[in-house]
Amino acid sequence: MYKVLVIFTSLMFIFTQVLAQNANSDDAWQAGANNFEYNCETLKGLLAALDKNDALALADLGEAAIVRTKAGDETTVNAYIGTLVLHSLSVNDEISIKADDLLNLASTACSEDTTTAATDTHTSTSVDPFPVVVNGDANLRSCAGTNCDVVQVAKNGSLLTVVGTDSDWYEVQLDDGTTAFIATRLTTTGPDAVIKVDEPYLDAKTGCGIAFDVKRGDADINLILTGEKRSDLVVDLYRPNESHPLRVEGQLDKTFIDTGDPYIYQYYRYNVSWPTGVYQLELTINGETSKLAWELETRGDYSIYVVCN
Numbered sequence: 001m002y003k004v005l006v007i008f009t010s011l012m013f014i015f016t017q018v019l020a021q022n023a024n025s026d027d028a029w030q031a032g033a034n035n036f037e038y039n040c041e042t043l044k045g046l047l048a049a050l051d052k053n054d055a056l057a058l059a060d061l062g063e064a065a066i067v068r069t070k071a072g073d074e075t076t077v078n079a080y081i082g083t084l085v086l087h088s089l090s091v092n093d094e095i096s097i098k099a100d101d102l103l104n105l106a107s108t109a110c111s112e113d114t115t116t117a118a119t120d121t122h123t124s125t126s127v128d129p130f131p132v133v134v135n136g137d138a139n140l141r142s143c144a145g146t147n148c149d150v151v152q153v154a155k156n157g158s159l160l161t162v163v164g165t166d167s168d169w170y171e172v173q174l175d176d177g178t179t180a181f182i183a184t185r186l187t188t189t190g191p192d193a194v195i196k197v198d199e200p201y202l203d204a205k206t207g208c209g210i211a212f213d214v215k216r217g218d219a220d221i222n223l224i225l226t227g228e229k230r231s232d233l234v235v236d237l238y239r240p241n242e243s244h245p246l247r248v249e250g251q252l253d254k255t256f257i258d259t260g261d262p263y264i265y266q267y268y269r270y271n272v273s274w275p276t277g278v279y280q281l282e283l284t285i286n287g288e289t290s291k292l293a294w295e296l297e298t299r300g301d302y303s304i305y306v307v308c309n
Helices: 002-023 040-052 055-061 077-081 083-091 101-110
Strands: 029-031 037-039 065-068 074-076 125-134 138-141 150-154 159-166 169-173 179-183 187-189 208-215 220-226 234-238 250-255 262-267 277-285 288-296 301-308
Touching: 037 040, 040 055, 040 065, 040 101, 074 077, 125 169, 150 179, 159 179, 208 277, 220 234, 277 301
Parallel strands: 220 301
Antiparallel strands: 029 037, 037 065, 065 074, 125 159, 125 187, 138 150, 138 179, 159 169, 169 179, 208 301, 220 262, 234 277, 250 262, 277 288
């Protein structure tokens, strides 16, 4: 046991050294107009932490090197802007970096768009609407800049519909009909479509239809694969905020009692948890794949019918 602990500790030390070397590699540093160099990796992490109001991430970045002289003498975030300033930013609900010379100078050197004026005017370019998934709780702002007013907070794993772009920002549609902006770095590409639980959906890409049957009772989700091409169909289920599909426990060949038509009953472990949030179905058939998102708002017994003919 002692030898295992020693090996594990050694591996962890090597791993942290590798990370430190990557963060401080010359590729991460960019020269600024004031004869200093700025660490763009530290800057990106700091901007993301500020935009999420993530106090723990801010504290972790406090000792990260963000500026250095041409001679290589490095200065940490805490030492440059002051620990008290960093702490005040981490506990402030509406963080503004407009007056922060460090971030402005580093952003200029690293070509990060962080100094947009705090105004509701913008020059967003309209795009065909498409969904994105939010990574971590993130601020939605009145314009495309981290010093713009926070109008709402998007929850981790939530879906947003993009209707425009402005540099490294998405303009997204809000429920009340207005729009707001979110930094693109705080999102990942969303599903091909968002479907509703209370109405059938026909997926044009795969040619399959999807319908939900929701009953009151214990939380459970099962899939019923039917139609002439049911045996050619592969359906994966993703729970909220998970990048890997849930493992299928088994598939059973069955027939409907009323019609006698065959179907495949796909089920999961009896003790798997089913949290509320945005789920995704990935349908693959005949070389075509579609990823469809749906929201589980009310816990219950969900049977998802996928019909492929």
